[in-house]
Amino acid sequence: MASKSKKMDRADQVAAWRLCMGCGACKWACPNAAISLKNIVDTGIRPIIDENKCEQCSKCVEICPGIKLEHGHFPEDIDQALKQSWGPISALYEGYAGDEEIRFSGSSGGIATALALYAVEQAGYSGVLHIKADPDNPLQNIPTFSTCRDELEQTTGSRYAPASPCQAFEHIKQASGPCMFIGKPCDVAALRKAQKMDPKLDSNVGLAVSIFCAGTPSTAGTLAVLKAMGVEDESEVKSFNYRGNGWPGMAKAQLLHSDKTFELTYAETWGGILSKYGQLRCRLCPDPTGEFADISCGDPWHREVTPGEKGLSLVLVRTPQGMEYLLRAIETGFASLEDAGSEVLPKSQKSVLQRRRQLRGRLLIMKLFCIPVPGYKGFNLKNNWKQLTIKEKNKAILSTIKRILMRRWYKPLTIS
Numbered sequence: 001m002a003s004k005s006k007k008m009d010r011a012d013q014v015a016a017w018r019l020c021m022g023c024g025a026c027k028w029a030c031p032n033a034a035i036s037l038k039n040i041v042d043t044g045i046r047p048i049i050d051e052n053k054c055e056q057c058s059k060c061v062e063i064c065p066g067i068k069l070e071h072g073h074f075p076e077d078i079d080q081a082l083k084q085s086w087g088p089i090s091a092l093y094e095g096y097a098g099d100e101e102i103r104f105s106g107s108s109g110g111i112a113t114a115l116a117l118y119a120v121e122q123a124g125y126s127g128v129l130h131i132k133a134d135p136d137n138p139l140q141n142i143p144t145f146s147t148c149r150d151e152l153e154q155t156t157g158s159r160y161a162p163a164s165p166c167q168a169f170e171h172i173k174q175a176s177g178p179c180m181f182i183g184k185p186c187d188v189a190a191l192r193k194a195q196k197m198d199p200k201l202d203s204n205v206g207l208a209v210s211i212f213c214a215g216t217p218s219t220a221g222t223l224a225v226l227k228a229m230g231v232e233d234e235s236e237v238k239s240f241n242y243r244g245n246g247w248p249g250m251a252k253a254q255l256l257h258s259d260k261t262f263e264l265t266y267a268e269t270w271g272g273i274l275s276k277y278g279q280l281r282c283r284l285c286p287d288p289t290g291e292f293a294d295i296s297c298g299d300p301w302h303r304e305v306t307p308g309e310k311g312l313s314l315v316l317v318r319t320p321q322g323m324e325y326l327l328r329a330i331e332t333g334f335a336s337l338e339d340a341g342s343e344v345l346p347k348s349q350k351s352v353l354q355r356r357r358q359l360r361g362r363l364l365i366m367k368l369f370c371i372p373v374p375g376y377k378g379f380n381l382k383n384n385w386k387q388l389t390i391k392e393k394n395k396a397i398l399s400t401i402k403r404i405l406m407r408r409w410y411k412p413l414t415i416s
Contacts (some may be wrong), residue, residue, distance in 0.1 A: 210290020
């Protein structure tokens, strides 16, 4: 990466690379088409700036959720016990898609797809912006704008690989009516920044839905999964599913010149391989459950899933608009949900809760090493840090120092 002028300082470089979350919003925001996106196998999606086009307007930095995230004032009618660690939540539900096929093919009950289906079939939405597997390269993702059931059914299931849906905000901006956006928490955060920058985009965003996210593995993680499956040549892969078709479902690969299906369990895929390939910025994220969305959904891991069990989703309602939409989806049979207790959320997402509690300590240590870190406001990081024992705090600090030294994060960032 290079800049047209020497004025681009280290903070700008870090904004583009070290703190990049790969959402693609910078490409959409760039007025001179100076930014392209590249999926670097070991790193993830990163922006590449054309030095001949860049006029350093700073719109890419302004929209970037990786540099800065900020909560405003929370409404009073939210769960006060949960807001410190989970953001605004007015209601919690557990359930599944009303359509059995979508429930089965989805990752965890198919609620995100069910809400999208309601949008295009009943709510009068123009379409849904989300991601799908690239038909020309099934190991990578591309943005897609779905307007009907057939298109949505082709995109069910999780995609544990770099994805940049925000580069395609123009689909929403140019639509004739309201649209739904489905993305990771950082994608939704970028959408909210983009809405403040563009009134036309803002007026066309009908609903923002976030999926829970424990970090985006790089493509190197997917290649490691294929290797563990016994797939020798990734260019032979015809289709690849990370999960779905059952809960939590199997990772499956099918090849161009073979009838054999290669499989791994969810535990082997995510817990054993993919979780080790998350990028640095994901480990510094305070928002694994989509606090800027209208509705968030993910797996209710508060109990053991028995073999053959049908999928279930945990649904968090965060805004009045989200509540109104969800109730209509329930009334029309697109979603089947029941109230869930407040204790279900922390039990379901123990690992990301621990990461959030550790975050303040990790950021302070990185600052001591003069490593640029994202700026956060309204996430109660200090109070979350206080929830840790002395032993847990020391472990977080020492592990951060170890990573800094081993991965040489203290060195000047080299961008090419």
